[in-house]
Amino acid sequence: MKTECNGNRLVFELSDKERDAASWMDLDNASLGKLVKATALLLTKADDAVTMQAIATLMATTTYRSKAETMKLTVNGVKYKGEEAGDYEILVTKKK
Numbered sequence: 001m002k003t004e005c006n007g008n009r010l011v012f013e014l015s016d017k018e019r020d021a022a023s024w025m026d027l028d029n030a031s032l033g034k035l036v037k038a039t040a041l042l043l044t045k046a047d048d049a050v051t052m053q054a055i056a057t058l059m060a061t062t063t064y065r066s067k068a069e070t071m072k073l074t075v076n077g078v079k080y081k082g083e084e085a086g087d088y089e090i091l092v093t094k095k096k
Contacts, residue, residue: 069093074090
């Protein structure tokens with residue numbers, strides 16, 4: 001996989017095997033790492049509201065695909081601009 005972040009656009013060049021994968025989770029670790037890194041770079045360049053919506057949508061669809069009603073994410077050792085920001089738990093719950 002070749003990735004390129006060009007302004008507010010993320011460009012992927014996928015191999016046939018990567019293109020045929022049923023899910024990003026089927027990619028090898030190196031390819032998945034490139035995808036995550038390129039996506040993170042794109043999100044850091046985007047407007048905060050757009051970034052939050054994209055992250056929320058990703059968490060919601062991940063919860064849905066897991067056939068779960070809730071998903072709890074734990075993020076430890078968060079840093080912001082070199083400053084320790086602490087540990088966090090993020091709870092995603094499907095509305096009834």
